[in-house]
Amino acid sequence: MKLEKDAPILIVGLGLMGGSYAIALKKKGYTVGALTKERDSVEYALEQGIIDYGGTEPTAELVGSAGLVIFALYPRVFVEWIERYQHLLRPGAVLTDVTGVKTAIVYTVQAMLRPDLEFIAAHPMTGREVYGVRNSTDRSFPDANYIVTPTDRNSEEAVALAKELGRELGFARVSVLSPEAHDEVIAFVSQLAHCIAITLMTCNELERLEDYTGNSFRDLTRIAHINEEMWSELFLLNREALLREMDLFSAQFARLRTSLAEGDLAAMKEIMRRSTARRDLFDEVKPAEPEESKSC
């Protein structure tokens, strides 16, 4: 099982992420098809040359020729699609996805799947605050991580294929995690981050904030422009892990508050030192050392 240039790859759901995959795969010379609800998106993608063929109806003709099918749908829409249309898929086809939560999806899909199909889940950790195929781009892939989340039901070949797809798409790093480990990490680095940004954006009524904000606040709240349909679904599908991370965050925030209220400079500095040390792991180029005189 390998990614073949002559077997078409079908993308189901031609939104921002589906479109971005199409762009990246076309550049590498793959034949790319698309199935999506909006006629307009298909026409746009054909005009732009980011797909080779496409349609808005799940027909045997459109769906049955693909060896690899990539689902770029909302989680529940994805599960419904499998229920209703998996009979159209070619025997031996491999399915993958881009869904942001795994435990709640992967086992469900694998359990309902025809035995002659295989679903290997993956999560491209990239996104933007804009929507739709017209905003598609593969520019962010070389800075982003791609996580493959196999289960006991997956073959080694399918895992290898998913990893190869991540590399062909141009992601900076391709890793493998269990669905459970993925969801724990995602609850922290993605979902909690979004919870914080939307809380920050809605926690007071100060007016004309936009006149007085620095870049740190803009960075911190970039993701506060949020698609409420998708994210409320993702939060609920990963509720237990996210609640755990929210509670860890709240407990540490309370510790910082106490140290400030008590004027405990040593405790505040200790939290800040740990923060700096841990944040440094994220940057390849380390900032220079502090000097004496500077401002904020």
Place this chain on the structure above:
Amino acid sequence: MKLEKDAPILIVGLGLMGGSYAIALKKKGYTVGALTKERDSVEYALEQGIIDYGGTEPTAELVGSAGLVIFALYPRVFVEWIERYQHLLRPGAVLTDVTGVKTAIVYTVQAMLRPDLEFIAAHPMTGREVYGVRNSTDRSFPDANYIVTPTDRNSEEAVALAKELGRELGFARVSVLSPEAHDEVIAFVSQLAHCIAITLMTCNELERLEDYTGNSFRDLTRIAHINEEMWSELFLLNREALLREMDLFSAQFARLRTSLAEGDLAAMKEIMRRSTARRDLFDEVKPAEPEESKSC
């Protein structure tokens, strides 16, 4: 009272911000001097041509010629400097600063200042996670806000001068707030944002996070690389306002947690919609409308 090209501007404290001011002012043709602790910083700045003269000792010769003196020091170091060296300043000199908190500093300095000097406070809302004159740049100024914070003791002329300085430095927007209003805004958009970033960075012990993070997490925690000496001082100098903002944040975070725990989709979506609407005020170019099929 106007910014004069032939009267030298003295920068006290040639760190990241002092150096960045020097770069911007030299570009505009001003004569720029510097007083700073590190001999090395003076030599570097002279070599790079970002100052015209400089020294490490507060002498009448170095300090006494400037009509405008910009203090780019830690808050307490700034106050100490005024106590010890204000006798060196030229009669009629105007003093300004870059300090990130105002109420705790402005009134103190104004109360101790010689009657023939005037201190008009200002806050350039920009910063980086790096330090020192070698990292100085005025690149971020055109994206940042500059806030002048006058009191009853300030003359209209000095306020006008401070605003002119903000414009000459190239800031995107120059505004005027009372020290108290500034500190309330800053407690929210800057200090609370830093509290959140360092809490996020220290609230759990997940390993190898850096392998699995998306760009949102990196953006959210960019400021988690923090100078603990400066920020613990700034937090304490604005303690009451910051505690109020921390409590507003905690209360709203708890509401979001409850809506998730109870599976209250409507409440979650409502918070997200308000977040998106408010965040949109920060962006001049609005993102496109959502479509049907997309992933995260």
